[in-house]
Each structure stands twice: as structure tokens, then as C-alpha cells.
Amino acid sequence: MKLIVAIIKPFKLDEVREALTPLGVQGLTVSEVKGFGRQKGQTEIYRGAEYVVNFLPKVKIEVAVNDEIADQVIEAIQTAARTGKIGDGKVFVIDIAQAYRIRTGEANNDAL
Amino acid sequence: MKLIVAIIKPFKLDEVREALTPLGVQGLTVSEVKGFGRQKGQTEIYRGAEYVVNFLPKVKIEVAVNDEIADQVIEAIQTAARTGKIGDGKVFVIDIAQAYRIRTGEANNDAL
Amino acid sequence: MKLIVAIIKPFKLDEVREALTPLGVQGLTVSEVKGFGRQKGQTEIYRGAEYVVNFLPKVKIEVAVNDEIADQVIEAIQTAARTGKIGDGKVFVIDIAQAYRIRTGEANNDAL
């Protein structure tokens, strides 16, 4: 199984989620994160004091999938999250050794 | 070493933490996340406009443990976090290549 | 490639980020987390009711790097984040199977 970690622009979240459902992805976990990268931060001015906000709001999606559909999922995420503008984000793929569904105790692929 | 990632219902956090201490787990890291899955979201109504909140509040626990106790920890988390109702969450297990304690520079098992 | 996950004290974030730039790290992702560990929590008192806050605010840094610079990065993070006081945090290193830059679709090292 793979844990696919995608860092995307916040307003793309719904599109990405909708892109994954047809692939049989039943669930995913999202967290609000801040990203630092090539994309330049915004400048806020308060009474003349300028603050460059280096960290931009991003959304991190973590989705565990079985190996079969991993590549489609990776592809689907990128397509849905892409604007072509700098700051679109990244996808990282990590191996999962084991997975469990807490409610039932089901393991691995059955747990997803 | 293993990084055990558990996504659970928020109100189960304290129970899970207490379940791990006897196993010798000295620390863990928690983050507030939002989960999408089989569990249906709540509906909020504002002046007649209904919004289905697809993403439910969950808590993500990340705990790094040495291989010996990994299975007990996985078991303990599931037992403590289980309500039997849909939405109890998942446990994912990932291999850790190296670990360090910043304060001392201690490595791997000594770092946990 | 490696995903380096560091849990540090919040006020050390800028120092750590600055320490990584010279190593050629182009980006990283940050999230606010709460940490439980050896460091004792603070006690808040409200009308005589004492609440020990077991979970302390920490910052989690996730940075994906190619294998060549991984060790330098790990070293740099620890040096920058270290205060020598309890609660400085941890660094975990995890293998990344694949990485992509959403904007361009570039893969692996080119994606970072």
C-alpha cells in the first residue's frame, strides 16, 4: 500500500476529492499547512510596517491506497490540482507497511 | 523503527494517550485534521441554505516506536480508539529510516 | 529521496528555515502540532480550577530532499533547533518512493 501525500492550493481541495472518488478512493485525510517554496509570499502592511508572509496557506492531503490504483491516483491528483502557476505543490509517495481500520480491525487493503 | 500514524475521533485522544504510557511510549505528536470517508458529514443550515460538511474533525496521532513494541502499540491504539461506530478511523504503519533527539543528538531507538 | 520530518519548538522555525536555504533546500511544508513528551505541560488556572495542558505547541517541518544532502539537512535542522532544554523535539527520516511537482509534472529529484 502507498501513502500518497499531496500538498496543494487550498481552493483545489474539492476538485481533487471529486477526482478521486471515481477511482474508488473511499476516504482521505486533510490538514491545513503552510508552505514555503519558490512561490513568493504576500506582503501585508500595518501602519507602514511591511511583513512578508513567507509561508503560504496550503492543504495537505494524505490518502492511503492499494498499489494497483496508486499511479492513477497520483495522476488524478496532479491533473485536478494543477493551475500551471507557481505554487501548485507536490506529491510524495511513501510505502505503508500495514494499515488497519479501527472500527473493525480489518487489515491492509481491506482497511482502506 | 516504525512511525505509527493513527487517525481517530477527537474525543478519544486522551484515552489513547493513556493506553500508550504503560507500553513505555514516552511521547507522541498530535495534529487536528479533517477526515473524509464513509462516515457521512453533518448538515448545517444558515437561513435555509444547507451546507453538508463533508470533512469531519479528526485527530491525527503520530508516534515513533521501536519495532519491538510496534504491534502492542498498534493494538492498544485500536482498542482505545474503537467505538464500533463508523468513522473510528485508521492506523497506518510506516518505516522510519533514522530518528534523532534534537536536544542531545541521540539517534534511533535512544531518540524515542 | 528522503522525507525529513522534524518536530521543533515553534519559535525556532525561522532559524531552521534559514539554516536550510544554503544547503539548496528550495521548499518545505510546516504544520502546527501539539506535542506530548518528557517536557512537562503548563498549568492554567481558571477560578481555582487547574488544568495541566499536557500537549505543548510544536511545529512540524516536512522537507523532502534528495539522498545526497539528507545528512547535511538533518544535521542543520538539529543545530538550528537545539536549545539544549527538554522539549527540543525530534527528527524522523522516511524514504520517499516517488515525488512529483504538480505544476510541471516533473518527477523525483527534479520535483524538489
Next chain:
Amino acid sequence: MNHRFKKFAAGVGPALGALLSASAAWAEEAAAPAAAAAPTLDTGNTAWMLVSTALVLMMTIPGLALFYAGMVRKKNVLGVMMQSFALTALGTVLWVVIGYSLAFTGTSPYIGGLDRLFLDGIEKTTLSGNIPESVFMMFQMTFFIITPALITGAFAERMKFSAMLVFMTLWMLVVYAPVCHWVWALNADGTALGFLGAMGALDFAGGTVVHINAGVAGLVACIVLGPRKGFGTDNMAPHNLALSVIGAALLWVGWFGFNAGSALAADGRAGMAMAVTQIAAAAAALAWMFAEWILRKKPSVLGIISGAVAGLVAITPAAGFVGPKGALIIGLIAGVVCFWGATGLKHALKYDDSLDAFGVHGVGGIIGAILTGVFAVANIGGTAGLLEGNAGQVLTQVIAVGITVAYTGIVSFILLKVIDLVMGLRVNNEEEREGLDFALHGETIH
């Protein structure tokens, strides 16, 4: 402030008539050594009007600013508050420069004159009735300020700040000032000057001038601008209703200045106006709450506060004319009908009146204006309503409503279309997505 009131008072005799006159002419005399009949300053009435002015200002900032800010998404909270605050400043200057003069001076039944440009002629000793004219001017200013601020609820989260300022500047002078003159301007003898007032239309504190005027302009504006991106699909849940509760509460408290202050005196009529204001607000709050409880299973905070505001809007033209029982019924009706206006009606017609400026203020204002004609009690406001056998009053009210709706609707539409051509009304998609706080004002709530 209402001409009927003046007429009634005038009927009591020259002395009292003078006491209550709001015309500059009288003030002149007051300055000169005065006859026995000449009005003298009443410190009690003046104290109450000073306070009422403060209360109505508080309705706009922070009241309305909070009421609205709590209902938008986090990224637009500051932008919404900015609009109410900027309109407070803008309205003040416009009122001083020319607005007051256009609204309350002159001899035409349609528009005021220019005698009071830059408040010329208002001296420390100038009286309006038995209060200083400076205080009367200030009290009226706060109405001039809150009306455009109410409109902003209709196009929240998508209008350009610059275009908003231009539109409101024109709207206040071309729509508010004349309508205010039609309803409230008086002749030197205290009789109605404005043609709606002279027609006998009752509007104690601004059902037509403020709420219908703002509500209809808001409806037109939200239709001309079009809905927010994602309207109907995205989750646009209010960011922090606690702010809205504070705002609604301050609106309620401030409304005592709005309605009881419109008696222009600390007397029995002001007391009765305060009582009916409280009663209608409470009745409407409960009506909306129970309607929602029955139809939607849960009584919501947003519901009960919206109901309270609906009741306050509906009683505005009626305060000073109706009694407690009338207020109770007006409140119950307003609560239920505005609930429908902000839910059923809006969703049926699919316009995006973001914060229900029309659904609450337009609909509530119309209900109140018409019901004033039904429940008016002669020995409170000097005019009988339908229940006291004066069926004609309802018709008069309907006509006044119709004229106001038509005028503000048409003129607002023209102004918006022209401004759209000249400078554009809406922020671009990028800015709308990013949120007005940062996009337009360079700030965010952290």
C-alpha cells in the same frame, strides 16, 4: 421627526407647535429676543437626542459591521467591516457638505434647497423645536449613514471597494436625500412639506426612507452584480456567528435611539415608541425561532437574531403610532414573513442577496409600513388606522411604499449600470477567491 406628529402637535396650539417645529425660520427667531411663544431649549429633550444620536451611530459601527462580518467567510470579515466604517466617514462628510440641506431645507415638496451647505446658518443657539438644530442635524446624519451601510449586506464578498464608494456617494445624494425630503421635510409651520408626508403617509422612524430604500437598492445591486462564485455549490457558512450576535444585540439596543429618538423628545410618545420597539423585536425573534424550529428541526442562533432584526425593521415606521398589542402582532407577522423572505423567496428566485438586506430590511420594511396603516392608534400618533376605521390609511401606506420601491429600484439600477461601465463593480475571480481582506485591503485575520 414625523410630520403627523408635528401636525398633531401644531394642533395643540402655537406655543407647543413652535416648541416642536423643526424649521430654520423659527430658529432665527429663537436667536432674536423671542416672543412668549418662541421655543426655548429643553435640556431633557436635548439630553435624550444627544444620546439617541450616539445610539444610532453605534448601530452602524460597531453594530451592523459586526452583524454582517460574522456572517461572511473568514477571508472577507475585515472587508465587510471596512465598508460600514468607510460609509460612516463618507456619509458624515456628504451630509455636512450638502446632504442635510437637500433633505431638510427649502420649500419644494420634491427636493430641499441649498441654504444649509456646509451647515451654514447653524449656530450654537439655533434651535429646531426645543433642541439645538446641531443635534437634530446630527441625529438625522446617523440615519443617512446607516442606510447605505445596510445595502452592503446584499453584495457582500464580491464588490470592489472603490466602486462601492462611488455608488454610495451618488446613491446617498440622488436617492436617500430626496426620499427623506418627501417623507420628513416640514414647512415652517410644522406641517408636512415633502409630498409623501403631505399625502398623509406615516413613517415614524424610517420604514420607507431607511429600510425599504436600502432593501430594494440591495436587491437591485445583488442582481446587477450577480452571485458570488460558487454560490449554491461551495460552503459559504458564516465564519463566526458570535460576532453576529454581538452585532444584533447592539442593533437592538441602538434601535431605541432610532425609534424612541424619532419622537425628538423625552416624553410619553418616546416611551411608547421604545416599548413597542422592544415588543416587536421580541415577538419577531420568537416567531422566526419557532418557525425554523418547526420547519428545520433546530432553532438557530442566526435565526433568532435575524428575527429580532426583522421585528425591529417592521416596527420602525409604526413606532409612535401603534400600541403594545399592535406591536405584538406586527412582530409575529414580520418574524414569519421575513423568515420566508430570507429562505423560501431568495432560494426560489435564486438571487444572491448575501446577507439578506432585501429579505430582512426590504420585506420587513414593506410589512411594517403597511401594517402601520392597520394598527395606528389615534391617541398615540394622532392618526387612526384601519382597525380604528380609517381604511384609507392602508392605501396611503401602500402608495408611499410603491413610490419608494419604484424610485429607489430604478435609480439604483441606473447608477449601478453606469458605474459598471465606467469602472466595473466586481473584483476579479482571483481577488474574490483570495478574499477581499487581503486582495483589497492588504490585511488578514490571523
Next chain:
Amino acid sequence: MNHRFKKFAAGVGPALGALLSASAAWAEEAAAPAAAAAPTLDTGNTAWMLVSTALVLMMTIPGLALFYAGMVRKKNVLGVMMQSFALTALGTVLWVVIGYSLAFTGTSPYIGGLDRLFLDGIEKTTLSGNIPESVFMMFQMTFFIITPALITGAFAERMKFSAMLVFMTLWMLVVYAPVCHWVWALNADGTALGFLGAMGALDFAGGTVVHINAGVAGLVACIVLGPRKGFGTDNMAPHNLALSVIGAALLWVGWFGFNAGSALAADGRAGMAMAVTQIAAAAAALAWMFAEWILRKKPSVLGIISGAVAGLVAITPAAGFVGPKGALIIGLIAGVVCFWGATGLKHALKYDDSLDAFGVHGVGGIIGAILTGVFAVANIGGTAGLLEGNAGQVLTQVIAVGITVAYTGIVSFILLKVIDLVMGLRVNNEEEREGLDFALHGETIH
């Protein structure tokens, strides 16, 4: 509003009556020779009472709503505000329908009559002393509203909204109305009608009627409902004390209307009442702060604002009777004792008075009521206290407190038990864990 005041004023005769009546009244007389005895409307007093009414309403919404909302957990913020807001609406309607009549009319020393059902007989010109009766009725309404709202602090975060509405409806009519009648109802000649008032018990602005009444009912309620799930183990730290600071500040400001307004006039007694209110609040705030600083190492924001409220509660019965030095001492005592009430006492007895309705209002009210008997100054309120040699007054105060505690305690207990049987008082565990905001009202703070 206090019977002593009437007696005193009435006792002094026309001379002082004239001195207290306003310039307007004089003007009237000058204009048309009036009957010396007949009360005439005083615009200055009326202005102040209109404002006081607005101030006391502001104490409940948004004042108390914020004070309480800031102390609960995020999931219950809206639910807590909803209670104060709904009680404002509910109380208004109940007061108009029957409450006012039960509290202030009739000839029985125990309960009022039905002459004022639906406010029948209150005309625009009806006076109560030298202010319109409509204004007196409105001012009293705001007390009727805030008292049940205070109780909600005791059972916050766990009571069903529906059960709360039912309980409060009964409580306001069966407990508040009679107790108010006992203490404040007057005969036509201005002498005390209610038996506690006639007994000579001093309660200027509601130590017994409002605070002891609410505090004890709250204590009973939190015991009957039982503690919140996780009380004593879970972290129940206040979600946002900034809201509580705003609330406490608005309570403080509004309390000027509560206490100085209870003079029913803008005169020297109102001025003195305002001064002692300020002094006691400040003294208690500092007393609590330093007590906490010494005992807990840190002076907390929650501590200083709680102290201020404790001082305001304690001075409520005493305002209008005591002088600055008395207020200083009352404040210092109230600050320290209420600190103990909200910490030591509560934790010793282990009841879950969530927001210390009893610890602050009950304890503070009892302290204030008794100390009024100690520090009363004859030439302020017409009654001497212990320090001026009238030891009996303390006993009178203790008796009045005892009767109030017993009555509200017993009746509140019965009402709660009955409602618990009929419909249940508490939300279920699932709802309590989820939070009242979503569970009961379908909304959340985002």
C-alpha cells in the same frame, strides 16, 4: 424604584418635590398655573430612564451573553449566547402579557393583580411619578430579563434548550414576579405594598430580587442537573476570555443604568448611586486580583473581571443608601469573599456551577444585602444602618435574604424536578460531547 426613596421624597413635601422636579416642569407651571400636587412629566428624568433602560438591556445582550460565552468551550459558545438572547425575547413577551401586572399592580402584599394584562391602561400620557409609566414598565422589564439570563451560567454546556425555555417561563412568573412584588411594589401613596418592603428591607436595585434570586436558583439547577461530563478531569478551560472581558466591561457600563437608574430620576441620589457603583466594582476587582495574585502566583484576567462583577453585584442593593467609604469596604469584602465562593467553596462542595452564577451573584448578593444594613447612611437613602446606630436594619436585611433564599430555592427545585420528569433537563451524552452549538442549534463557529 425603591420604596424608601418614595417615602422619603413623599415625606419631605412639595418643597423638595419641586427641587427634584425639572426646569421643564417649572416652565409648564410658568406657562399655565398648574395644581401644585399633580405630578408632571420631567423630561430630564425621562431621558435618563430611557437611557437606563437601554443600558440594562445592553447588560444582557450582548454583555452577559459575551461574559458567559467566553468562559465555555468552543463547541458551546453559540449555545450560551442563544440562551441569553432567547430569554430576552421570551422575557419581553411574558412581561407584557402578565409579568408586569403581577409584579407592580394590585393591593396584596404578596402578589400583584391583573389590571395591566397586555399593558392595558398604559396610555401615552400615563405617568409613574414624573416619568411615563411606559418607561417605568420598560426599565423594570430589563430586570425581569437579566435575572433568568444570569441563572444560565450555572448549568451552561449541558441543559436542553427546550427545557430551559420551559423552566424559565415558569420561574419568571412563579419566582421573579412575586419576589419583585414583595420588595418593590408600592401603594398609591408611594408607601411600600410588598411585605418585604413594608418590613423595611432595603434593596435599591435588586440584591434580593435579582442576584440572590438568580444565584440560588442557579445553585439548585446545577445540583439537580448534575455536573458536566468530565467535570474535574477533562480540560474545560475557557475558549476565549477576550469575549468575557468585553462582556464584563459592558456589564460594568450597563450597571450604571441598573443602579443609578433605580433612582428613577437624574438627581443627586442617582449621582451618588453611580459613584458607589463604580467604587465598589473597582475595589472588588482589585481585591480579587490581589487575592489571586497572592494565593495563585498570577493575577488573571478572568479573576479581575470576576471581581468587578462581584463588586457590582454586592453594591446593587446598597447603591442609593451608602456613601463612597461604605462602597469601598463593601467592594473589598465582596472581592475576597466571592473569590472564595467561586474557588474554595465550589471545589469543597463539588457542585458544578459552570460559570459561578451562585459563587458570584448568590454570594455577592447576600454580602451586599447584609452590608447595606451596616453601611446605610440616613441622609443619602433616608435610612440609617448599623454604623449610624440602627442595628435592627441588619436583622431586617438578614430576614429578607433568608426569605428570598428559601422561596427561590424551594420553588426552583420543585420546578426543575417536575420538568425533568416531564421532558428531561439534560442533553444526552452524545450531544454534550458534540457540543450544544451543533447538537441543538445546527451551527458551529468556524
Next chain:
Amino acid sequence: MNHRFKKFAAGVGPALGALLSASAAWAEEAAAPAAAAAPTLDTGNTAWMLVSTALVLMMTIPGLALFYAGMVRKKNVLGVMMQSFALTALGTVLWVVIGYSLAFTGTSPYIGGLDRLFLDGIEKTTLSGNIPESVFMMFQMTFFIITPALITGAFAERMKFSAMLVFMTLWMLVVYAPVCHWVWALNADGTALGFLGAMGALDFAGGTVVHINAGVAGLVACIVLGPRKGFGTDNMAPHNLALSVIGAALLWVGWFGFNAGSALAADGRAGMAMAVTQIAAAAAALAWMFAEWILRKKPSVLGIISGAVAGLVAITPAAGFVGPKGALIIGLIAGVVCFWGATGLKHALKYDDSLDAFGVHGVGGIIGAILTGVFAVANIGGTAGLLEGNAGQVLTQVIAVGITVAYTGIVSFILLKVIDLVMGLRVNNEEEREGLDFALHGETIH
């Protein structure tokens, strides 16, 4: 409250002079069967002064507390609010014990006497002019409270709470009380007693006494304490400007009590003072907004609210002396110059006036005090300004400003240095990083 007003009035003759006298001696007479000249209580004026007192208290809590709290980082929000709240309590007690006596009694032009220690001699019937002295004392107390609270903006986020309390206790007695006496203390005959007042310096509501005094003390304090850790490098963006908007709005509303209340009557002068207050606030808000819009590309919420406060500060000494046109110009100038004061000047000189206590209150106060000498209109305040040919008035104003700046600057510096030696002024780095909320008060916003 302004001596010119008194002088002018006194000129009208003994009767009016008595009416305006603030001395106890007169009040005694008032109690005894009085001569035709004896002042009698005016309920209308008293009502307005009771309300003004409430309004000015509201300016500090919650107004200023919110205005400041919204501008700091999340970890310091409660600590900032705590300072305003604690100073309200502390100032009240100090004023009662000795402050009022030092400021308003005695016969020395430099400092008051001790006749009013613990408010001795203020009875229920004691009058100050035609209002109760208790009310005059309370109104003045609210000025005594807000002045030190304004200073806290300069050293926000880094001063020890204990040291702050010690410093302010000394500052209020050693700096505020005398300066207040210099400007506002009167002789029994209503003529100016304080030497600045006697000199003819105009300060209607506190340009020198309150704003320059606080602004300069703040500047000294922020320099003595040194900048916050990370000033200029770390991101110190305001945590929640919505709080600041609420605060600014309440300051604006409350300022009506501050300025119009300083007329000590509900009359034409109060009305004019309210009008110019509104006009200057609005003009300055727009001026700052457009200046920022042009220079920084975006009009910010923080900008417009800062501008409004700047205008309110600048009109404070001028209200009651200038007319609408003068107010318009004063507002426009204040908006632009304070924008520069809070941006250009501060950054040029590199001091860390965290929330611009000096940039807004110091600079705005100086502008206002001087422009009062330019725009004063004889038949509003009894004194002509430069534009009416009285060039000397400007010089008088400049001298008064200079003396105030020098005195408060020097004494504040000495007090701070001594306290720093004795107990230290700053929290340690650990505490500053952790935030004052938890470090000093043991609480956090969750």
C-alpha cells in the same frame, strides 16, 4: 469643564456664574434656602452627564482594550486587555482617595488641596454648577482612567504588569493630577485657577491633559523600555483587527460623551461639540485612508480606524470652540499628519511605539491644541482664534503644549528610570517569547 467657558459664562453675571461654579461652598448654600442666584439642579443636564460618564468609561473598557488588543500578537491579547481593565479599577480608587482632591480643589494655581480626600464633603445634595458634584467627580474620573490606559499602547507586549501598576499609580498622581489642575481647576467664582487655564490656554476636553500627556509619556516609556524582541525582523502582524474595529467604533461613539459631555450641559454648545467631533473623526478617517491608498496602494482597515481616532484626538481640545468648517480642516490635517506620525516618523526614528500611542495621541493632540488657536470662533466658545484676528491665541496654545510636553516627558522619564532600578520594567526574554497572556496571567486564548 473648560475655564474659558466658565469665564465667558461668569461674564454673564453672578446668577449664571453661580450656575457654573464647581465649588462645594456654593453647594452648601444650594442646600440651605437659597438666594435667587443659587444654582438648582437641572435634570436634563444631569441626565446627559450621567450618560457621558458611562460613555467615557465605555471608551476605556471595552473600547480601548479592544482597539489595542486587536493589534497585538495572539499571545498578548489578554495581557493588553488586562492592563486597561486593571487601570480602570486602580484609577477609580486613586481618584476617590486623593486624585480628585488634587485635581479640582484648593487655591493654588499649581496643585489642588486635600479637602476632598475620600470624597469628603460630597453629599447627595452637593452641586457643581447645576449638576450634582458626585456626577462631575465621576465624569472627571473617567478621564483620569483613560489617560494612563492610552499610554499602555506604547509599551505593549513587553512590560511587567507589576511595574506597570507601580508606574501608573505614581504617574496618575504626579503627572495627571497637576496637569489637570493647571488646565481645568476653577476658582469659586468660576474663573480659572490653574495657571495654564488662567493664561488663557484653550483645552475643551483634554488635548493637553489627556492626549499630549499620554502620548508623550508613551513615547518616553517605549524608548526607556526599548523595542520588542524581534522588532523590525519578526512578523508582528496584528492578530485580529476585527477587535480593533469594534474598539475604534466604541471609542468614536464614546467620544461624544468625552467632548459633548465636556460642555457639562445638554445645550447648544454640547450639540456643536458633538457635531464637530463627528466631522473631524470622519474627515481624518478619509484623509488617512486616501493617503494610504495613494502611498501604499491599498486602503487598510487599520488605516481608516487609526485615522478616525486621530481625528477624534485632534478635535478634543477644539470641540466647544470651533465650528463645522474648522472641524473639517482639523480632521483632514490630523488624518494626514498622524498617518505620517505612525509610519514615517516612527520608522525614521526607530523607536518601538508598539500601538502608536505617541504617533496618534501625541501628534494628534499637539495638532489639535495648536489648531484650536487657529479656528476658535468667539460666539461658540467665547474666544476668537487666529482666523478671527486673535493671533495671540496660537502662541498661548503653543506655550501650553510646550509646558505639558516638557513636564510629562521629564517626570515620566524619571519615574520609569527609578522603577527600572528598583524592580525592573521588562519581562525577561523567555516570558516575552512565551507571551504575556500565559507568562504573566496564566491564561491563553484557545
